[in-house]
Amino acid sequence: MFGNEVEDVLHFLANIEKEWLLIFDNADHGVDLAKYIPRCNHGNVLITTRDKEVHQLSSLDHPFPDIPDLIVDEAIELLLKSAHQEDSEETHLAIVHALGCQALAIATAGTYVWQHPTCQLKDYLKVFNQKHDALLNFKLNTMDRYDSTIFIAFQLSFDFLSGTTKSFMKMCSLFHHFAIPIEIFYRGMSFTLEDFSDELDVNDSVDELAKMSLASYSADDHSISFHPVIHHCAQEIVGEDNLDYVGMLLLADVTPGVAESSEDYQLQRQLLAHADHLYDETTGFPSVLIA
Known part of the structure; x- marks a missing residue:
């Protein structure tokens, strides 16, 4: 022995x-x-x-396989099994799409509905939007004693990021989760709390998030995207720091008044969804019109 x-x-x-x-x-x-x-x-x-x-x-002949999120049918099946109830297919699809088919988030949603009889599946997204913090920290009671909540699972990875990358992720969470132009941070460094001295610092943070599978980078349009559940968790951290004004200043600073090049025009088009998101999430935000 x-x-x-x-x-x-x-x-x-x-x-x-x-x-x-x-x-x-x-x-x-x-x-x-x-x-x-x-x-x-x-x-x-x-x-x-x-x-x-x-x-x-990994050995050369056995590379690491990437394990994707659930497909829609699998996510719906897990949702119904966890909730012990059925609802309209439209409701199923809305929930699994909003949660990005992420298994822990889907299981948590179903279990929350099962344990809260006043919250049916058709009510879940409304409750989620009103009570982010409570639902992200809702703990599953399972036979395998898995006691990690959605937020705890995120926090474990977030805590290991460098300070600069933490700040970068917080700023990203102010925008829509999909296709955030990196150019926002290149052009708006004066509003980034002096965390970035040049474009290489921004790139380092993008690389660190991609390395930890917390975000994905698109070289085609030079943008970064987050899983919606990860994005929600990052927003909860930002809520503690009251950084809404940073998103406003960044967007205002990088939005060209008149598109002087095709790159400026493309950036204007990319910023539309993020301007809408900031408007929806922030009170007192002025109207933004991009022609």
Whole structure:
């Protein structure tokens, strides 16, 4: 029998004449996993992670598969199973689309409806919009004792980001979650609380968020997008800092009065959805007209 030291476990696994499976779950936060993997030509290692740097540990003929969110039919099935009820298909679709088919968010929504008889599926999105904080922190009671809420799961990753990237993500949460032009931050650095000294600092934050699978970057239109649930969680953090005015100043600063180039015109078109979002989310925001 071996002791509790890591070296003893590695030695045991490397020398046992049987196949074994070693699992590292949620290996997301910069731990050097290589020193915990036995050096031998047998056995199997399964790693779940959002950190793309961990992919380097994969053997060449077995690359890391990306596990996507649920497809719509799977999300609806999970929602109904968790809620122990049925409603109109239109309601199902509205909920799963609003939550981006994210499994934990879908299961949480269904369980919340099941435990709150005054909240039917048709009411959930209205309640969610009114009580973000409570629902993001709603805890599931499951047989496997999984006690992470949506917000806690997000917070674990957010806490490991650099200070600059945390500030960048907070500012991104002020806009619509999809296709936020990076040009907003290039042109509006004077309003970013001095977190960014040049464009490379912005790019570093984009890369860090993409590395941790907290956002995706599109090279086609130089924009960053967030899963709607992640975006909601980031908004909850921003709510503590009262940064709404930063979004207004950024948008006003980067919006060209007259499009002098095709790039300016394209930026104007991209900013429309974000101007609408700021108007909907912020009181006292002046009308913005982009021709």
